[in-house]
Amino acid sequence: MVSVSAEHIFSVFNMPVTNSMLTAWMVVILLSVVSYFATRKMKIVPTGMQNFFEMAIEELFKIVESVFGNREQTLKYFPFAVTFFFFILTANWMGLLPGFGSIGFYEEGVFVPIFRSATADLNTTLAFAMISVIMIQVAGIMALGVRKYGKKFINFSSPLNFLVGLLELMSEFAKIISFSFRLFGSVFAGEVLLVVISGLVPYIVPLPFLGLELFIGAIQAFVFMLLTVAFIKIATTEMAH
Amino acid sequence: MELKFIGIGLAIGLAAIGAGLGIGKIVAQTIESTGRNPEAQGKLFSMMILGVAFTEALAIFALVLSFMMISK
Numbered sequence: 001m002v003s004v005s006a007e008h009i010f011s012v013f014n015m016p017v018t019n020s021m022l023t024a025w026m027v028v029i030l031l032s033v034v035s036y037f038a039t040r041k042m043k044i045v046p047t048g049m050q051n052f053f054e055m056a057i058e059e060l061f062k063i064v065e066s067v068f069g070n071r072e073q074t075l076k077y078f079p080f081a082v083t084f085f086f087f088i089l090t091a092n093w094m095g096l097l098p099g100f101g102s103i104g105f106y107e108e109g110v111f112v113p114i115f116r117s118a119t120a121d122l123n124t125t126l127a128f129a130m131i132s133v134i135m136i137q138v139a140g141i142m143a144l145g146v147r148k149y150g151k152k153f154i155n156f157s158s159p160l161n162f163l164v165g166l167l168e169l170m171s172e173f174a175k176i177i178s179f180s181f182r183l184f185g186s187v188f189a190g191e192v193l194l195v196v197i198s199g200l201v202p203y204i205v206p207l208p209f210l211g212l213e214l215f216i217g218a219i220q221a222f223v224f225m226l227l228t229v230a231f232i233k234i235a236t237t238e239m240a241h
Numbered sequence: 242m243e244l245k246f247i248g249i250g251l252a253i254g255l256a257a258i259g260a261g262l263g264i265g266k267i268v269a270q271t272i273e274s275t276g277r278n279p280e281a282q283g284k285l286f287s288m289m290i291l292g293v294a295f296t297e298a299l300a301i302f303a304l305v306l307s308f309m310m311i312s313k
Contacts, residue, residue: 067287178302185302185304186297227294
């Protein structure tokens with residue numbers, strides 16, 4: 001059985017390093033290297049890697065632009081949102097590589113894998129959710145100003161508006177929970193599913209489930225990006241009434 | 242001990258029923274709208290994914306809870 005929390009594997013200057021942290025750093029290094037090589041020799045008419053990434057970015061840009069409805073805001077927030085997409089996508093897919101969860105060592109009779117999918121750890125997804133929700137508030141304040149944006153949450157104009165404001169305030173915290181648990185839940189459940197299926201029938205049968213996990217990994221990355229964008233859009237839009 | 246497992250099964254099972262009905266409804270309506278107005282497909286798709294994400298989140302909360310219950 002896969003443990004719910006990430007396992008501690010070694011310490012650097014008394015700072016514990018867990019296996020999902022290690023994988024998160026691998027994702028960071030991989031993305032940095034890939035983006036360096038993809039943009040090293042930029043050409044007007046792109047070929048090879050530059051061509052592929054331009055196509056991917058362009059398609060995502062179209063989707064984000066259709067949510068924002070204007071180009072100015074899209075250019076402002078697109079890099080932030082799409083970074084989430086690429087990071088989560090790479091982390092999710094990396095967790096499906098052979099060796100993840102199976103290479104490890106025994107510590108006091110308990111198996112500890114060296115690699116664990118970065119997003120199959122609540123700490124990672126909670127960090128993403130916090131970054132996303134804080135950025136949503138910053139975007140709202142930048143677009144409307146502290147006074148106008150704060151009015152959404154603390155409003156003394158009438159008892160009803162005050163209650164609505166409290167609900168809005170609570171929904172901001174609910175966003176953190178729903179962002180983090182959605183991503184963690186689906187990736188972790190996928191990992192448990194694969195372990196259970198491989199335990200029942202080790203050959204051939206797990207293949208379609210691996211395909212399903214590839215699909216879910218992509219969808220979850222897409223959903224995280226799209227929700228961040230949609231919430232930024234809501235936060236930067238002035239209240240109608 | 243056995244009662245615990247019944248609780249876990251109920252938690253995720255009931256959540257799956259609700260989320261399944263909800264997602265089914267969302268997707269069915271999206272397909273119907275696409276049939277009526279095929280040009281709107283791109284816009285409908287991202288809206289559908291948003292709706293599905295919100296609905297699915299409820300089932301995933303129950304799933305995470307049941308994992309936590311099982312490992313206790």
